[in-house]
Amino acid sequence: MGWSRQERIEIHDRLVAMLDDVRKEIMAKYKGVKSVDVGLKETEGKLRQQFAFIIHVEEKKDPNALKPEETIPKEIRGVPTDVQVYRIYTIQVDTSAYSPLWGGIQIGGQGTGGGLGTLGCFVTLTGDTKVHLLTNHHVIIGMNGAVGNLVGHPDAPSVCCCCACGDIGKITAGQVGVVTPPVGTPNIVDAAIAILHGQNAGDDEETRFTNKIINIGPVFGSAAPIPGDIVRKRGRTTHFTEGTIDIINHSPTVNYGTEDNPIHITYVNQIRVKPNAPYPRFSAPGDSGSAIVNNLNQVVGLHFSGSGDLSIANRITQVIDRLGIAVMSSGTAGTIPLSAVEADALPHAHPVTFLARMEQQLQRTEKGKELIQVIRDNRHEVLDLINDNREVKVAWNRYQGPSFVGHLIKNAREPEHQIPRDINGYSFHNLLIKMSDVLERNGSRQLARTVEDYALAAFNFAEAYTGLDSLNNLLEQHAFCPNCGTLNKNSAYAR
Amino acid sequence: MKMYRLEVLEEQLVATPLGRQIRDIFEEHVEEVMMLINHNRQVMVIWHRNLGPEFINHAVRSGMEKDFEVPREIKGIQLTTLLRRMAAVLQENGSPALARTIGNYSVLVLNWAQRCNSLHQVFDEIKKINAEFTPGTK
Numbered sequence: 001m002g003w004s005r006q007e008r009i010e011i012h013d014r015l016v017a018m019l020d021d022v023r024k025e026i027m028a029k030y031k032g033v034k035s036v037d038v039g040l041k042e043t044e045g046k047l048r049q050q051f052a053f054i055i056h057v058e059e060k061k062d063p064n065a066l067k068p069e070e071t072i073p074k075e076i077r078g079v080p081t082d083v084q085v086y087r088i089y090t091i092q093v094d095t096s097a098y099s100p101l102w103g104g105i106q107i108g109g110q111g112t113g114g115g116l117g118t119l120g121c122f123v124t125l126t127g128d129t130k131v132h133l134l135t136n137h138h139v140i141i142g143m144n145g146a147v148g149n150l151v152g153h154p155d156a157p158s159v160c161c162c163c164a165c166g167d168i169g170k171i172t173a174g175q176v177g178v179v180t181p182p183v184g185t186p187n188i189v190d191a192a193i194a195i196l197h198g199q200n201a202g203d204d205e206e207t208r209f210t211n212k213i214i215n216i217g218p219v220f221g222s223a224a225p226i227p228g229d230i231v232r233k234r235g236r237t238t239h240f241t242e243g244t245i246d247i248i249n250h251s252p253t254v255n256y257g258t259e260d261n262p263i264h265i266t267y268v269n270q271i272r273v274k275p276n277a278p279y280p281r282f283s284a285p286g287d288s289g290s291a292i293v294n295n296l297n298q299v300v301g302l303h304f305s306g307s308g309d310l311s312i313a314n315r316i317t318q319v320i321d322r323l324g325i326a327v328m329s330s331g332t333a334g335t336i337p338l339s340a341v342e343a344d345a346l347p348h349a350h351p352v353t354f355l356a357r358m359e360q361q362l363q364r365t366e367k368g369k370e371l372i373q374v375i376r377d378n379r380h381e382v383l384d385l386i387n388d389n390r391e392v393k394v395a396w397n398r399y400q401g402p403s404f405v406g407h408l409i410k411n412a413r414e415p416e417h418q419i420p421r422d423i424n425g426y427s428f429h430n431l432l433i434k435m436s437d438v439l440e441r442n443g444s445r446q447l448a449r450t451v452e453d454y455a456l457a458a459f460n461f462a463e464a465y466t467g468l469d470s471l472n473n474l475l476e477q478h479a480f481c482p483n484c485g486t487l488n489k490n491s492a493y494a495r
Numbered sequence: 496m497k498m499y500r501l502e503v504l505e506e507q508l509v510a511t512p513l514g515r516q517i518r519d520i521f522e523e524h525v526e527e528v529m530m531l532i533n534h535n536r537q538v539m540v541i542w543h544r545n546l547g548p549e550f551i552n553h554a555v556r557s558g559m560e561k562d563f564e565v566p567r568e569i570k571g572i573q574l575t576t577l578l579r580r581m582a583a584v585l586q587e588n589g590s591p592a593l594a595r596t597i598g599n600y601s602v603l604v605l606n607w608a609q610r611c612n613s614l615h616q617v618f619d620e621i622k623k624i625n626a627e628f629t630p631g632t633k
Contacts, residue, residue: 425591427598437583455579456609459602 003049005384006444008228011051012038015079016249022053022076030072032058034086039247039272040227041082047246047274051227053079054247056086088264089254089305089312101153103213103291104234107133109140109171110149110157118235119153120291121219121299122211123193123325125172130200131209132193133169134325135289136304138256140171140192147171151194169194187267190254190304191319211328215240216293221329222316223298225271230387231294233303235287243273243282243311245300252312254305271301271313282311291316295383299327358412378450385442395438399431400424415467428462513624520600524593531588541584545577546570557613564612574608 003011015038023036034056041052055072060083063071072083101119108116117139123132133151140151150157151169171194196209212218214234225231229245250272257263273292275282283290283306292301292313301313320326359375362368385392386401396402400423407419421427436458440451464470508514531538532547542548546569553565567574582601586594611617 422595422598425595427595429601430586430594430598433579433582433586433597433601437580452573452576456575456605459605463602 003228004381004389004442004444004447005226005228006381006446009226012227012248015051015053018077018079019053019249022079026053026055026072026076030070033072034058035251037247037250038227039082039250040244041080042084042246042274047244049228050080052082055081055083056251057083058086060085087252087307087310088262089252089307089310101209103211103219104216104236104239105153105214106236106286107135107140107151107153107289108157109142109145109151116236117286117288118237118290118303120289120302121213122209122328123323124328126324126326130195131328132172132195132325133209134191134193134291134302134319134327136190136302137192138190138304139289140194143256145171169196186269187265188269188318189302189314189322190267191302191314191323193323193325211330213291213293213297217297218330219291219293219299219328220297221299222320222327223294223296223300224317225294225300225315229294229300230276231273231292231300233283233287233290233292235283235290235303237284237286238279238281241279241282242276243279244276245271246274247272248315250312252305254312267312267314269315269318271315273301273303273311273313275309275311281309282306295387296380374450374454378447381443381447382439385439389442392435392438392442395434399426399434401431401435404428404431411467419465429459432459432462508618508621511622511624514618514621517621520596524596527589527593528585531585535588538581538584538588541580545580546572547577547581550574550577554614557615561613561615565614567612575605578605578608 019036019038026036027033036056037054038051039054040047041050041054042048053076057072072081074081103119103121105119106116107119117136120134123134124130125132141147141149149171151171171192216232216234225245225248227245227248230242231245232240232242234240248269248271250270251266251268252270252272253264253266255262255264271292273282283303285306287306288304290303291299292303294300299316301316302319303311303313305312316327359372362372386396387393403423404419407417407423411417411419419428422430432455436451436455440448443451505518509518532542533539549569550565553563553569557563557565565574578601582597582605586597589597607617607620611620
């Protein structure tokens with residue numbers, strides 16, 4: 001169907017507005033229904049570009065054996081239904097070991113009984129600059145740990161009378177369904193943070209880190225998830241995997257005990273992820289605590305549970321809210337205060353880094369900030385179209401979009417590098433003309449309006465662009481009006 | 496109301512380096528563009544859907560009557576939108592040479608369409624530039 005991201009958000013929000021009434025109606029009318037969500041419909045084992053009410057039942061019965069009044073209809077209020085078997089999920093902790101202090105590495109908590117998981121990403125407390133690691137509560141605290149305990153890498157810290165070997169930080173806060181929420185508070189996060197050593201007076205050693213996730217690259221803050229998002233994670237068990245979010249308001253029941261002595265906790269508003277080919281699973285035991293990122297390397301979820309090929313994660317927005325934190329961003333000025341790679345020194349081969357540096361440049365002027373807002377309002381949709389819409393994807397590749405971006409990135413790193421006028425017979429302007437056309441026709445109304453308003457300005461900038469440093473000069477000297485897009489008297493052809 | 500014949504304007508145009516350059520480009524591609532507009536379905540649809548014939552009539556009239564101005568918008572379609580969409584469909588369906596020319600000169604043409612209200616004003620712009628246009632110069 002090729003929905004843009006904005007369209008998916010709009011459709012999802014419309015259905016969520018109906019969900020409470022639909023859930024009450026279905027659970028009152030049909031036996032064996034455990035929960036109802038809004039998500040992507042699955043047929044023949046594949047996720048479709050179609051939203052549905054996902055109805056989780058204890059047991060899927062043969063329709064021929066049911067009476068008409070026992071059969072869940074194929075459609076409710078005009079929305080398709082998808083009946084799925086309800087699962088109990090397990091927490092995922094394992095014992096293997098590997099690499100240095102990045103996101104995606106193995107860690108363990110003091111007093112957790114040897115269970116290990118994954119360091120998700122790095123965060124700061126709201127209003128503070130001290131760096132913490134973020135992972136699951138059950139990875140570093142669990143049933144027997146506590147705030148104030150140490151966190152170790154690659155294993156849980158071995159504490160003897162004289163030192164705590166291998167420790168990298170101290171737990172400062174955590175919240176999980178089993179232990180912390182006050183009565184009546186919905187269970188929505190399984191998360192904990194630990195402050196890295198070296199940031200307080202008296203600390204013996206400084207823990208070095210880099211605001212990156214192995215195999216994924218720099219992290220750029222956080223964002224809200226939406227069904228249909230293609231996401232990635234790096235965990236200490238299954239390493240790098242890719243999946244698709246199909247539900248973001250899932251109500252899973254998670255077993256925090258054992259099969260013989262289960263402790264079932266039901267969560268609400270959780271993300272569910274299904275693996276994309278060629279990955280048979282998105283996660284496995286030991287990946288608990290992994291940060292789940294979208295295509296812009298923004299964290300959207302904190303993985304904590306799974307069953308078979310399904311993975312469950314907290315929405316990062318709720319983790320942020322509950323713990324009072326902010327996910328660190330490599331692209332925002334003023335962050336990364338401690339032992340981290342400075343934003344300017346980040347590997348420049350990654351296109352997301354180029355965008356971050358462009359944003360840094362533009363933030364310095366009012367007009368630049370205006371342009372940033374235009375980009376922010378539309379970039380998710382544009383990237384979704386480039387990735388998911390066939391016509392846009394073909395145009396982008398045929399007109400050498402990736403190659404031109406590669407040259408822009410190299411020019412940002414090496415100003416003496418010339419951006420070629422054309423590649424394989426296509427000029428940068430050919431690319432811009434084609435992309436303005438396909439984006440206008442395949443995007444949302446808002447995107448079409450933006451293209452109409454800013455296309456000529458974009459063409460003019462491309463004509464005069466010499467590098468990242470010229471961006472603000474272009475905006476000041478070659479002032480553009482979004483309605484007319486013309487350059488002023490300093491332009492090349494207004495002599 | 497003074498009437499100008501297009502031939503008079505053409506004489507003025509080719510008196511300048513940029514004017515001669517534009518005339519040469521026009522002669523190189525006009526047949527191909529006309530063929531595409533008349534015989535290529537994709538090009539034909541874009542041309543008519545974006546009111547190409549209406550705009551071209553106004554443009555020609557603006558060359559014949561000095562005080563006549565081309566409307567910026569007709570029935571919700573802007574002139575620059577027509578030109579941008581035609582550039583996209585012509586570069587997609589035309590020869591590599593046409594695509595190259597569109598890539599090199601589209602910015603120039605779009606800016607004229609935005610800044611000028613008539614062919615006379617475009618020709619005045621051309622006369623001011625005492626040099627050929629080289630794509631990519633600042």
